Amino acid sequence: MSAPDLLDYSRRWPLRLVLASVGLFLYLPLLVLVAMSFNDSRQTTVWRGFTLDWYARLGGNLELLAALGNSLAIAALATLLSLLLGTLAAIALWRFRFPGLGLVSAAFALPIVVPEICMGVAMLIFFARILPWPAGLPWPLSLGPIVIAHVAFIFPFVAVIVRARLESFNRETEEAARDLGAGPWRALLDVVVPHLKPSLVAGALLAFTLSLDDFVITFFTAGPDTVTFPVKVYSMVRFGVTPEVNAVSTVLLVLTVALTALALRVQALAGEKLAP
Amino acid sequence: MEKRVDWRQAPGPFAALLGPPLGWFLLFFAAPLAVVLAYSFGTNVGVADIAISGTFANYARALEPVYLAIFLKSFAIAGAATFVCLLLGFPVALAIAFAQPRVRTLLLVLVMLPFWTNLLIRTYALMTVLRDEGLVNGALGALGLPPLPLLYTNGAVILGLVYVHLPFTVLPIYASLDRLDRSLIEASLDLGASHLATVFRVVLPLARPGILAGLLLTFIPALGSYLTPDLMGGPDSQMIANVIERQFKRANDWPFGAALAFLLMYLTFLALAAQGLFRGRRAEP
Incomplete structure (x- = not known):
């Protein structure tokens, strides 16, 4: 047996057993969920035949579709704002020396570690007592509190990712741009930002996922007119299971797998470009 | 070499860069939490008003046996989930770190994919399997065994937390195993130690920072989790x-x-x- 084989633990049976059990544990429930979304039966988990009924019903469930629309709009807005604020924060903390640098860096890490429930109640109190959001605003504006809350906890994640990428930036290229007559903003936009591109893609994907996934903070911030997808699914699960949840979950699962595959592909392409 | 620029050399760009994120943080994170802190020293006055009276009564009440028991139970449940995550996560991380490159990528994607999937969907999927008429009880019934009440128990909460947080345990351990100097393992094997002894006496101590990080990344969100105990727990799993x-x-x-x-x-x-x-x-x- 050669040395690499000797260390290839994934080929030894005890570890194969663990891998197989963990794989089953992680994926069996999701597979059952997908299978049940095609099951022609309302209550039991016994297979009664193939149907697309639940998917057809999804099209008629306007509340669920509206919730999905809200979630996507919130995720898009929160991603844009988080990308902007996270990148600004990362560049500011990387570029400048100022009194309180350590304090601000540590403070920006707080939203990552503070328990969601604490942020949730903070947002509830804030929008109930300190900054009441006007009722009856037109659609995207009515989502304001949720977008604000999401950006507050997501932009630090983006800042961490962008900051890591800045470490590999060669400052001499920026100095060269300045020597050739570019102003500080031109140099930033034309030299620093292109270098950040992979981290901006990664940050956007993470921001979108975090926003779309968030239940607890949204649960405390959302009003009766601003139900998001997770909040809607929560109430459906809480008050009686319907097979429509299986169907909509399957749609979202397929979307997730497709997006993940796309992200991996983009990363692989970026990797090829970096190593000619 | 100090690469940072003093902010006084470029106060305009400095303010333009740091201002927006710091402003957002102060207004929409620090201020709301400060209000929560102020309220925690407050008293209910009437139906809707709260007077910030500087009382410690709320904290004193939190230390009453009823609530102390809930804190302890939360610690126990989160601790048990973290322990199971470590037991499952370490061998998985070990297998991934030492697998052939192609297999490694595949396994990493398989571990990461649930993390990108909606938390509510994952919890709901697990509930589907554990329900009285779910797959597990269906299998038990087929074997002629009576159904087990699996859902709405403390065990279900622990299982749900493991299900949701396992990637957080695996990834940091994998990262530290990936950086490990493999010649140390080969040396240990060459000197006659068994694989098991090598894992326990060489690999485990060297991977300790990653294991600690994984434990923390699992324990902290598990301790504050709301959704899993709410949906999968029974009346006494709050x-x-x-x-x-x-x-x-x-x-x-x-x-x-x-x-x-x-x-x-x-x-x-x-x-x-x-x-x-x-x-x-x-x-x-």
């Missing part, structure tokens, strides 16, 4: 977050809820500080 939610949405006792929220936050910081201490001690010699 964790801190569920009690906090009740104060705000049903019991309408905001000052007490605020005090509980801050206690949970202090516990989180305590766990972080403990890990920092561990790491610091290791770095010293």
Whole structure:
């Protein structure tokens, strides 16, 4: 047996057993969920035949579709704002020396570690007592509190990712741009930002996922007119299971797998470009 | 070489860069939490008003046996889930770190994919399997065994937390195993140690920073989890977050809820500080 084989633990049976059990544990429930979304039966988990009924019903469930629309709009807005604020924060903390640098860096890490429930109640109190959001605003504006809350906890994640990428930036290229007559903003936009591109893609994907996934903070911030997808699914699960949840979950699962595959592909392409 | 620019050399760009994120942080994160902190020292006056009276009564109430028991139970449930995550996660991370490159990528994607999937969908999927008429009980029934009440128990909550947090345990352990100097393992094997002895006496100590990080990344969100105990737990599996939610949405006792929220936050910081201490001690010699 050669040395690499000797260390290839994934080929030894005890570890194969663990891998197989963990794989089953992680994926069996999701597979059952997908299978049940095609099951022609309302209550039991016994297979009664193939149907697309639940998917057809999804099209008629306007509340669920509206919730999905809200979630996507919130995720898009929160991603844009988080990308902007996270990148600004990362560049500011990387570029400048100022009194309180350590304090601000540590403070920006707080939203990552503070328990969601604490942020949730903070947002509830804030929008109930300190900054009441006007009722009856037109659609995207009515989502304001949720977008604000999401950006507050997501932009630090983006800042961490962008900051890591800045470490590999060669400052001499920026100095060269300045020597050739570019102003500080031109140099930033034309030299620093292109270098950040992979981290901006990664940050956007993470921001979108975090926003779309968030239940607890949204649960405390959302009003009766601003139900998001997770909040809607929560109430459906809480008050009686319907097979429509299986169907909509399957749609979202397929979307997730497709997006993940796309992200991996983009990363692989970026990797090829970096190593000619 | 100090690469940073002093902010006084470019106050305009400095303010333009740091201003927006710092402003957002102060207004929409620090200020709301400060209000929660103020409320935790408050008293209910009438139906809707809260007077910030500087009382410690809310904290005193949080230390009553009923609530102390809930804190302890939350610790026990989160601790048990973290322990199971470590038992499952370490061998998985070990297998991934030492697999052939193609297999490694595949396994990493398989571990990461649930992380990108909606938390609510994952929890619901697990509930589908555990229900009385779910797959597990269906299999038991086919074997002629009576159904087990799996859902709405403390065990279900622990299983749900493991299901949701396992990637957080695996990835940091994998990262530290990936960086490990493999010649040390080969040396241990060459000198006659068995694989098992090598894992316990060479690999495990070297991977300790990653294991600690994985434990923390699992324990902290598990301790404050709301959704899993709410959906999968029984009447006596309430964790801190569920009690906090009740104060705000049903019991309408905001000052007490605020005090509980801050206690949970202090516990989180305590766990972080403990890990920092561990790491610091290791770095010293």
